Amino acid sequence: MPSIRLHPTSSSPSKTDTTSYPITNPLPQLLQTPSGLALLELQATINVPSTEHNEYDTTPTPQSPNGASYETPIGKLIFPDYSVLNPDDTKWMKRAYLYVGRYQRMTGEVKKLLKPIALVQKRASSSTEIEDLEVVEIIRYKIFFQESTGTCE
Amino acid sequence: MATQDARGILFTHTQHQQGFRLLELPPDLEALLTSKDAPVLELKSPSSALAQAVVDPSALEYVNLCTPTQTYRIRQVQSSNSLHILRPSPGNISQADIKVVAEEDEDSGALKIPDDAVSSIAKCGSTLELHVPPGGFSAVPFLEKSLQLYDPRSGDDEGDIMMDESSDSPVDKGPAEVRRLRDLVCADIPVCATQCEQGWVEICAFIDGKHELTCWRPSARICLNVWKRMMEGAVLQGIDLEKQFLVGDLWKSVLDDDDTPEPFPRACLEAVVRKLCTADERPALADELKWASFEKVECTRWVGETYLAAMAPTASSAIGRSDFLRAWKDCLPESWRGDAALSKLQDGSYRSPDPTTIFFVEPSQRQQSSKAATAGSAPAAKAKPTRNWHELLKNSKRN
Numbered sequence: 001m002p003s004i005r006l007h008p009t010s011s012s013p014s015k016t017d018t019t020s021y022p023i024t025n026p027l028p029q030l031l032q033t034p035s036g037l038a039l040l041e042l043q044a045t046i047n048v049p050s051t052e053h054n055e056y057d058t059t060p061t062p063q064s065p066n067g068a069s070y071e072t073p074i075g076k077l078i079f080p081d082y083s084v085l086n087p088d089d090t091k092w093m094k095r096a097y098l099y100v101g102r103y104q105r106m107t108g109e110v111k112k113l114l115k116p117i118a119l120v121q122k123r124a125s126s127s128t129e130i131e132d133l134e135v136v137e138i139i140r141y142k143i144f145f146q147e148s149t150g151t152c153e
Numbered sequence: 154m155a156t157q158d159a160r161g162i163l164f165t166h167t168q169h170q171q172g173f174r175l176l177e178l179p180p181d182l183e184a185l186l187t188s189k190d191a192p193v194l195e196l197k198s199p200s201s202a203l204a205q206a207v208v209d210p211s212a213l214e215y216v217n218l219c220t221p222t223q224t225y226r227i228r229q230v231q232s233s234n235s236l237h238i239l240r241p242s243p244g245n246i247s248q249a250d251i252k253v254v255a256e257e258d259e260d261s262g263a264l265k266i267p268d269d270a271v272s273s274i275a276k277c278g279s280t281l282e283l284h285v286p287p288g289g290f291s292a293v294p295f296l297e298k299s300l301q302l303y304d305p306r307s308g309d310d311e312g313d314i315m316m317d318e319s320s321d322s323p324v325d326k327g328p329a330e331v332r333r334l335r336d337l338v339c340a341d342i343p344v345c346a347t348q349c350e351q352g353w354v355e356i357c358a359f360i361d362g363k364h365e366l367t368c369w370r371p372s373a374r375i376c377l378n379v380w381k382r383m384m385e386g387a388v389l390q391g392i393d394l395e396k397q398f399l400v401g402d403l404w405k406s407v408l409d410d411d412d413t414p415e416p417f418p419r420a421c422l423e424a425v426v427r428k429l430c431t432a433d434e435r436p437a438l439a440d441e442l443k444w445a446s447f448e449k450v451e452c453t454r455w456v457g458e459t460y461l462a463a464m465a466p467t468a469s470s471a472i473g474r475s476d477f478l479r480a481w482k483d484c485l486p487e488s489w490r491g492d493a494a495l496s497k498l499q500d501g502s503y504r505s506p507d508p509t510t511i512f513f514v515e516p517s518q519r520q521q522s523s524k525a526a527t528a529g530s531a532p533a534a535k536a537k538p539t540r541n542w543h544e545l546l547k548n549s550k551r552n
Contacts, residue, residue, distance in 0.1 A: 003195040003196060003198075003340060005195060005196075006195065006196055008186050008191030008193070008194075009186070025241045026162045026241060026267075026268075026269030027241070035240075036240050037239065037240055038240075038271070039236060039237070039238060040236070040239050042234060042237065044234075046166065046235070046273075048166045070167075070169070071165040071166060071246050071272050072165060072166045072168065072246075073165045073246050074164045074165060074166055074254070074273075075164050075254050076163060076164055077162040077164045077271065097161075098164065101254060102254055115177045115179065115183075116177075116178045116183050117175045117178065117280065118176040118177075119173050119174075119176075119238065120174040120176050121172065122172065135176075135186060138183065138186065
C-alpha cells in the first residue's frame, strides 16, 4: 500500500480556505493562530438545522450571495475577564461563557492542552490520485465548556 | 479590570463543514514539526499480503505515522465531547437568523449584534493519539517476509553458487537502481526509513546489482559461509579484521585465483561486512562501504548465533553444547577463540532442552515469549484500531 505523505505546515497561508480570511481575529490573543483556527470542546452537542429540513428558516438560501458558505448563528462567546490591554495576564482563562440562543449559558474556561494537537487536512493542491495531507495548524489551547448549563437573567 | 465588550463574539456554524483530523503530538514530534526544516512525514500501512504474514497481536488493521527516524502507532480515540474547529468568520448570516441570538436594544430597538464572529467549520468526534509500544518497531519481521531467501546449495562443501552465465556479461544496474528497488520494498513496510535501514542491515539483506535485480536475505548458512571465506581470505592476505581494511581487498581475498565463479555476490559480502563493522564507521545504506573494521565482541556474538541458526535452527535439530563451542571457536580468528562462551550470546537467543544440547531461537519467537510475559500485566484498554487512513478522512468529511 502506498504511503500517504503528511506535510508540515507550509509558511504560506492554507490553500484550503475557500473564503477570504478576515483581517481581525476576535479571539483573545492566546487563542489566535497563524491560520486563525482554534479549538472549542463542548460537553454537549449542537444540533444545527440541516438544509433539507430547516425548521427555523424557510428561505432557501444555502449559499450567501457572495458564494461563501452559509452560516447559522448559534450564540455568543464571551471571555468576561479578558482585556485586550493586558493580554499577558492569564487569569481571564478561568472564565468563558457560551450563550446558546439568547438565554442558555454554558460556563467554561480556556485550557492549555496537555499535548498540542495538529489539525490535519487534505492538501488541496494535490492533483494526483493519492491525496497528500498537511498539518494546517498546531493548536495549544482549547476553549472548553462543560455540561453545566444555566439560564441567565 | 477592563472587560471585553459585553456583546461578545458571535458564534456561528458554517454549513459547509470541512474534514479535519486532530492529531495529538508527543513533544518530540511537536519539536520536529515546528522546526525550521520540518520533514514530510509518512502514514504507512503494511501491504495486505504483509499484514497477513506479519500479524500484529494488538491491531488487525493499523496505520503508523513515520518521521524519518521514528515510528508511532496511530490510535483513534473517540470523544464523547464534540470538538469544534473555529475560524474567524466572514459573517454570512441572514438578518432573519440573527434574531435567534441577538437582543434588541431597549432604546432604539436595533439589534445588538456583535461586531465579530467565529464559526465552527468542522466537528470532530475523535482524536488520533500516537503510541510507541514497549518493544518499539522493527522492520525485520516484514523484511523476512518480503525478501527472497538466498540459500543456493551446490554439491561441494564450499557451498558455491551457480553464478554461471552472468559472470561474463555483468550488467551493473548501478546504485540508483538498487536504491530504487530497496525503497520500493520499504514502501510496504510500516516503519520509518531509519528502522527499515536498521532492519535491512541487521539481516544482511542485499541486492545484487550485477545480476537479476532481486532483494535477498541470505540464510544463516550463507552468512556463516561468507564469514568463513572472509576469515580464510583475511588470514591468507594478512588482513587484520580488527583494524581498518579496504572492503575491496577483503572481497579480492575471498576470490580464487583461477577463473572459478564468485563464491557469492560481492553485495552479499558487503552486506555481512556492513552488519559486522563498528557502528560509528557504518555509512548510510545508500553510501558505498569502502573501509571497515570489525568489533570483536559483536562479531563473536554474531558468529556464534549465526552458527547455531545454521546448524541447530529448531529444538529437533539441537546439537551438543561442547560441539557447538568447539565449532564456534573454529570460526573465529585465533586471538578471539577465548571469547566464545555461551554467556556472550544474546539473552533468549538459544535454549537448551537438556544440559548437553543447545538450539537456536528465532528472534520472532523471542519477542513473542517476552510479549506474552508483559501482556498479562498491561491493561487491556484498547481503543478501536484505526482503520485505513483513506477511509478515516473520507468519513470525517461527510459530517
